[in-house]
Amino acid sequence: MQRARVASFNVKNLIGADKEYYKFQQYTEEEYAWKSDWLAEQIVTMDADVVGFQEIFEEAALRDVIEEADEIGEESNEVSVPDRSKRYRKRAIFRKLSYTGYKDAALAFAPNVNDGEAGHRRPGVAILSRFGFEGTPEVIQDLSEPLDIPFQDMGGGDGGHYRISRLSRPIIKARVPMGGDVVTVFNTHLKSKLGEFVRPEAAEFAPEFELANYDAVGRALGSARAALRRMAEAWVLRGEIVAELKSGHPVIVMGDFNDSEHAVSSEIIAGEKAFKNYSWMLRHNAKASNDRYSREENKHIQEAIASVQLHSAEKLFVKKSLRDMVYTSAFGGVFESIDQIYLSRHFVPEAGGKFGEMEYFSVLNDHLTVGSHAEAPYNKLASDHGQIMVHLALNDERGDKR
Numbered sequence: 001m002q003r004a005r006v007a008s009f010n011v012k013n014l015i016g017a018d019k020e021y022y023k024f025q026q027y028t029e030e031e032y033a034w035k036s037d038w039l040a041e042q043i044v045t046m047d048a049d050v051v052g053f054q055e056i057f058e059e060a061a062l063r064d065v066i067e068e069a070d071e072i073g074e075e076s077n078e079v080s081v082p083d084r085s086k087r088y089r090k091r092a093i094f095r096k097l098s099y100t101g102y103k104d105a106a107l108a109f110a111p112n113v114n115d116g117e118a119g120h121r122r123p124g125v126a127i128l129s130r131f132g133f134e135g136t137p138e139v140i141q142d143l144s145e146p147l148d149i150p151f152q153d154m155g156g157g158d159g160g161h162y163r164i165s166r167l168s169r170p171i172i173k174a175r176v177p178m179g180g181d182v183v184t185v186f187n188t189h190l191k192s193k194l195g196e197f198v199r200p201e202a203a204e205f206a207p208e209f210e211l212a213n214y215d216a217v218g219r220a221l222g223s224a225r226a227a228l229r230r231m232a233e234a235w236v237l238r239g240e241i242v243a244e245l246k247s248g249h250p251v252i253v254m255g256d257f258n259d260s261e262h263a264v265s266s267e268i269i270a271g272e273k274a275f276k277n278y279s280w281m282l283r284h285n286a287k288a289s290n291d292r293y294s295r296e297e298n299k300h301i302q303e304a305i306a307s308v309q310l311h312s313a314e315k316l317f318v319k320k321s322l323r324d325m326v327y328t329s330a331f332g333g334v335f336e337s338i339d340q341i342y343l344s345r346h347f348v349p350e351a352g353g354k355f356g357e358m359e360y361f362s363v364l365n366d367h368l369t370v371g372s373h374a375e376a377p378y379n380k381l382a383s384d385h386g387q388i389m390v391h392l393a394l395n396d397e398r399g400d401k402r
Helices: 029-046 059-080 092-097 216-246 264-270 295-306 313-321 377-381
Strands: 002-014 050-056 106-110 124-129 138-152 158-178 181-189 251-256 310-312 339-344 356-364 387-394
Touching: 002 029, 002 059, 002 181, 002 251, 002 339, 029 059, 029 356, 029 377, 029 387, 050 059, 050 158, 050 181, 050 251, 059 106, 059 124, 106 158, 124 158, 124 181, 138 216, 158 216, 181 216, 216 251, 216 264, 264 310, 264 339, 310 313, 313 339, 313 356, 313 387, 339 387
Parallel strands: 002 050, 181 251
Antiparallel strands: 002 387, 050 124, 106 124, 138 158, 158 181, 251 339, 310 339, 356 387
16 A cells, blocks of 8 residues: 655745735745745645645745755654664654655646736746656646637526636646556646726726725625636636546646635536436426436436546545534634645545545644734745645555555
């Protein structure tokens, strides 16, 4: 049996010192050193085999943090792990205490094509893998053709459409060798809930930004635009997921979804859940009250849905542990999980999976604050997201465990 840890980590605006990423926002040398130390320590604590990072402005800054993590980890090993002269060094506890570095790991970074000049930067994403990659990871952001989402008026007729031609942030799709197979890993960072406002021609900014002249309806419309974009991006990701599943690949999706598990955008990514029985349901073209799906058709529908459904690692954990709450964000005093890891049924034995299973789910969120007090260095420099990680037990192949 091979074990693997897969984690998602929104690092909150990782960029070098004295570089303005958003307007008037940058780190001093001291602040950057503090942030790098904190991020490196979190990486050591997780000690994950595969990590999906979000909010990366510079690949070089991320590589510096990973290198620092290895230095911290090696120092910890010297203190915690017995040397070869000790007969008890092979005990399981010391294997758990030992940190494995990333010197030979592969890193794939996807810069944001929307990135701009100083003060108008846009972050990208990255995947770090101790298992390497099978082939070259793919970046999805500029769509080969614009995505038009058509609408129809309630009474019929053309209701217009919503169009996107580029995602707000890139998605990385990487194939990672795991447990005698290759797993397709997606790392995503969907559009946030911050309102999306339209700047009039020749205007310096959209009027909804002027809070002294608060426009409640206009700001609500901005939230609607943000939600539409987030759901459209989720649909693009869903198409990629289904293609991988139909090709027979196990799939792991991780990242900052910027919404909870039960939000529409998250449900788009995971896929719909099957009803327990479709035999009682009228056909879509029923000609009589008893024109319903047969038992055989019910089995076919159930399998068609289950084969492309993803499962929330957090929800699987809550069921196993009987915990009632997990959260990765506390912004504004709202405790919710907006960072997710989803698993295809290959990792869920109760759903028929035989490739492996999740043994545990870790959440590192002790650093989170509600933001109700004055800005402190810790708030600014640490991540405003909790880090999440799945602990997987994998089979050699799709069948029996070693």
